[in-house]
Amino acid sequence: MIAEAGHYALVLALGLALIQSTVPLIGARWRDSALMNVARSAALAQLLFVAASFAALVTLHVTSDFSVVNVFENSHSLKPLIYKITGVWGNHEGSMLLWVSILALFGGMVAAFGNNLPLSLRAHVLAVQAWIASAFYLFILLTSNPFLRIADPPIEGRDLNPVLQDIGLAVHPPMLYLGYVGFSISFSFAVAALIEGRIDAAWARWVRPWTLVAWIFLTLGIAMGSYWAYYELGWGGWWFWDPVENASLMPWLAGTALLHSLVVMEKRNALKVWTILLSILAFSLSLLGTFLVRSGVLTSVHAFATDPTRGVFILLILCIFIGGSLSLYAWRASALKQGGLFAPVSREGALVLNNLFLTTACATVFIGTLYPLALEVLTGEKISVGAPFFNLTFGPLFVPLLIAVPFGPMLAWKRGDLLGAAQRLMGAGIAALIALAVLWAWTFGGSAIAPLAIALAVFVIAGALTDLAERTGLFRVPFAASVQRARGMPRSSWGTVLAHAGVGVALIGIVCETTWNTEYIGSMRPDDVAIVAGYQLRLDGLTQQQGPNYREMMARFTVSRDGERLSVMTPSKRNFTTRGATTTEAALLTQGASQLYISLGETTADGAIAVRIYHKPMVLLIWFGPVLMAFGGMLSLSDRRLRVGAPKPAKALRGLQAAE
Amino acid sequence: MKRILAGAFAIAVMIGGSAAYAVQPDEIMSDPVKEARARDLSRELRCMVCQNQSIDDSEAPLARDLRLLVRERISAGDSDAQVIDFLVARYGEFVLLKPRLEPHTLLLWLLPPIALAGGGLALWLNWRRRSKSARAEDPALFKLTAEEEARLERLIARETSPDPRA
Numbered sequence: 150m151i152a153e154a155g156h157y158a159l160v161l162a163l164g165l166a167l168i169q170s171t172v173p174l175i176g177a178r179w180r181d182s183a184l185m186n187v188a189r190s191a192a193l194a195q196l197l198f199v200a201a202s203f204a205a206l207v208t209l210h211v212t213s214d215f216s217v218v219n220v221f222e223n224s225h226s227l228k229p230l231i232y233k234i235t236g237v238w239g240n241h242e243g244s245m246l247l248w249v250s251i252l253a254l255f256g257g258m259v260a261a262f263g264n265n266l267p268l269s270l271r272a273h274v275l276a277v278q279a280w281i282a283s284a285f286y287l288f289i290l291l292t293s294n295p296f297l298r299i300a301d302p303p304i305e306g307r308d309l310n311p312v313l314q315d316i317g318l319a320v321h322p323p324m325l326y327l328g329y330v331g332f333s334i335s336f337s338f339a340v341a342a343l344i345e346g347r348i349d350a351a352w353a354r355w356v357r358p359w360t361l362v363a364w365i366f367l368t369l370g371i372a373m374g375s376y377w378a379y380y381e382l383g384w385g386g387w388w389f390w391d392p393v394e395n396a397s398l399m400p401w402l403a404g405t406a407l408l409h410s411l412v413v414m415e416k417r418n419a420l421k422v423w424t425i426l427l428s429i430l431a432f433s434l435s436l437l438g439t440f441l442v443r444s445g446v447l448t449s450v451h452a453f454a455t456d457p458t459r460g461v462f463i464l465l466i467l468c469i470f471i472g473g474s475l476s477l478y479a480w481r482a483s484a485l486k487q488g489g490l491f492a493p494v495s496r497e498g499a500l501v502l503n504n505l506f507l508t509t510a511c512a513t514v515f516i517g518t519l520y521p522l523a524l525e526v527l528t529g530e531k532i533s534v535g536a537p538f539f540n541l542t543f544g545p546l547f548v549p550l551l552i553a554v555p556f557g558p559m560l561a562w563k564r565g566d567l568l569g570a571a572q573r574l575m576g577a578g579i580a581a582l583i584a585l586a587v588l589w590a591w592t593f594g595g596s597a598i599a600p601l602a603i604a605l606a607v608f609v610i611a612g613a614l615t616d617l618a619e620r621t622g623l624f625r626v627p628f629a630a631s632v633q634r635a636r637g638m639p640r641s642s643w644g645t646v647l648a649h650a651g652v653g654v655a656l657i658g659i660v661c662e663t664t665w666n667t668e669y670i671g672s673m674r675p676d677d678v679a680i681v682a683g684y685q686l687r688l689d690g691l692t693q694q695q696g697p698n699y700r701e702m703m704a705r706f707t708v709s710r711d712g713e714r715l716s717v718m719t720p721s722k723r724n725f726t727t728r729g730a731t732t733t734e735a736a737l738l739t740q741g742a743s744q745l746y747i748s749l750g751e752t753t754a755d756g757a758i759a760v761r762i763y764h765k766p767m768v769l770l771i772w773f774g775p776v777l778m779a780f781g782g783m784l785s786l787s788d789r790r791l792r793v794g795a796p797k798p799a800k801a802l803r804g805l806q807a808a809e
Numbered sequence: 810m811k812r813i814l815a816g817a818f819a820i821a822v823m824i825g826g827s828a829a830y831a832v833q834p835d836e837i838m839s840d841p842v843k844e845a846r847a848r849d850l851s852r853e854l855r856c857m858v859c860q861n862q863s864i865d866d867s868e869a870p871l872a873r874d875l876r877l878l879v880r881e882r883i884s885a886g887d888s889d890a891q892v893i894d895f896l897v898a899r900y901g902e903f904v905l906l907k908p909r910l911e912p913h914t915l916l917l918w919l920l921p922p923i924a925l926a927g928g929g930l931a932l933w934l935n936w937r938r939r940s941k942s943a944r945a946e947d948p949a950l951f952k953l954t955a956e957e958e959a960r961l962e963r964l965i966a967r968e969t970s971p972d973p974r975a
Contacts, residue, residue: 389861389866390861447860493936505928505929508928509924512924513920516916530902530913531902531903532903532913533855533902533904533905533906534907535861536852536863536906537853538906538908541907542918546925671834672834750834759833
């Protein structure tokens with residue numbers, strides 16, 4: 150009953166989406182505000198029905214209704230409740246349902262909070278949202294229905310893939326999808342602007358908060374996923390240049406570029422055509438990511454060819470939306486008037502430079518990810534493109550970008566003074582040089598590149614702090630006055646400072662982890678001691694225990710330094726009986742921003758166990774940086790200027806006052 | 810971020826039941842210099858049955874065979890290039906995570922720099938065209954009229970005089 154209700158709710162959502170994708174457009178053509186307002190109620194009703202459908206699937210998983218194929222294949226009655234819930238999106242069908250739920254959520258939010266939008270713009274935006282939604286509802290209903298029943302219900306389910314039975318699954322995919330799908334709003338706004346043929350600074354102001362929301366979630370989602378991989382997969386890596394990761398990195402790079410070009414558009418009414426293109430690209434890359442992950446094309450081109458229904462369907466959606474929006478762009482973009490002029494050396498110029506490097510970086514990831522697929526399809530030749538390629542091509546693009554980051558906020562709009570900016574950044578430059586000298590002296594004979602990279606990171610962080618000091622007049626006016634100015638500073642300026650500093654912080658983490666990582670691989674018996682980076686790790690012993698749906702072998706290590714006992718670490722290996730699969734649960738010990746990391750291997754016949762121990766210096770900064778960036782984004786989002794949107798007519802304000 | 814769902818699936822399916830991890834204690838060479846070379850080489854070589862994993866990271870039995878092979882060649886006195894050549898001769902280009910520059914990978918290597926240079930060029934041309942056309946459209950924008958010049962003179966004179974109200 151619940152499954153059928155969920156299925157039916159999804160069909161109704163499709164019906165509503167079809168109404169929402171046509172009626173408001175007719176309304177806009179006829180200038181009929183009643184028809185245009187259909188978009189709003191349809192979007193809200195659609196959200197209600199998708200939410201009901203999603204709730205139905207969650208209920209089925211929680212109650213372990215194994216008469217539903219999706220539950221049978223991905224759940225087990227003994228699975229802890231949290232994984233019964235997260236297991237809903239730990240599979241293809243469920244994760245597509247999450248995808249459309251979030252799409253409906255964003256549509257509903259535009260409908261609910263978009264009161265300050267012009268009526269016809271809102272109608273167009275919601276109609277475009279509904280096109281996307283209709284396509285994906287059809288995809289789910291025709292190829293990936295999560296509510297299918299089994300004729301002969303089995304007693305027990307097949308359990309969820311053990312790697313996914315982790316808190317990471319609860320957080321990572323929803324966050325990532327909030328980011329991916331969030332870019333659909335900027336896309337819809339861009340297409341709506343192209344249809345209407347009207348775009349101005351106010352448009353940028355309306356789009357910015359939505360783009361910012363998507364970007365914050367995507368940033369956190371990627372960082373969270375990276376940390377999940379780091380502790381769950383058991384070999385201490387945190388970024389693998391895997392196509393699945395690249396699929397999320399590409400929209401992030403395009404989205405970061407979009408955020409910056411939106412600033413130019415809002416403030417100076419320039420870069421309109423380019424901003425529209427970026428909005429289209431950011432969401433197109435999200436769709437591409439969905440295609441890469443969902444079609445099975447990554448596992449093998451042949452796997453895609455043997456079971457093509459899903460892949461071809463998404464490919465079709467991809468072609469229609471990307472092709473359609475780009476054609477519309479080619480047709481209408483020339484009609485948009487170009488805005489304000491600016492000199493190459495100016496705030497706008499710096500933001501354009503940012504866009505150049507970010508989009509090139511995005512293109513590099515795109516080429517590296519898709520080239521092997523294209524080559525295999527076209528010539529049958531198989532090549533691999535992995536981490537060494539990306540490190541060599543992607544890394545260098547960030548050097549000029551990061552050097553330019555501190556200069557951007559120091560330059561004036563329209564025409565900047567590069568020399569003046571350089572003078573103000575003198576302190577940051579000196580800080581970077583000191584860091585360089587100290588590191589070179591300290592790691593004498595070691596890597597030459599690592600200190601340079603850290604100096605660059607210090608420059609970025611110190612540059613962000615210089616920006617803060619400049620704005621608050623620190624050291625120039627009395628301290629109390631600067632505190633006062635800091636309080637009065639727009640939150641979006643705080644956001645810039647924190648986000649830029651976050652980039653530097655992440656870079657320090659990345660460089661330290663990759664350069665000064667210590668590793669110990671060995672066979673250990675109880676009472677053996679391993680010495681890693683000055684820590685003594687004594688294996689106390691091994692114990693077996695039973696978990697809810699797995700058996701676990703746990704090792705106990707006592708960690709000490711200079712004879713002083715610090716802590717106990719308990720890495721383990723879990724054996725999931727239903728699937729016969731094993732996972733390694735690494736043990737982590739945090740010391741400042743550094744971590745000790747232990748993961749277990751095989752036991753040998755003579756009672757020894759293979760152990761891998763790492764000391765990863767400053768590793769936490771890798772994720773602290775993105776968190777700082779996202780926090781900067783949130784501060785920006787809370788800026789009044791963005792919430793207010795376009796200024797309201799004074800009459801409405803007076804009306805409000807009179808009512809009081 | 811490793812693995813959104815599908816990634817995790819694919820990997821876990823391929824790992825299957827074996828839970829051995831990457832480099833095993835018994836594989837490690839006694840000479841630390843040679844071992845370090847072996848590790849560096851391993852990071853550039855693909856485990857061919859895995860989805861985008863180097864043999865240094867992979868837990869598959871094939872990856873272990875390849876790691877041992879790399880170490881065997883190194884102990885036999887091969888240079889890094891010779892080890893790579895040996896493996897490519899045996900398993901094909903697919904084993905390299907960083908493809909060599911060859912006719913069929915030319916585009917792969919050249920497109921990123923072309924994208925950067927092309928983007929830079931387009932920006933420069935666009936800027937030049939726009940500033941030129943702006944000047945051609947309205948030359949008056951960039952020149953002051955005689956009256957404006959005089960007003961500017963007066964303003965500057967006032968600024969520089971000791972009493973602004975004089």
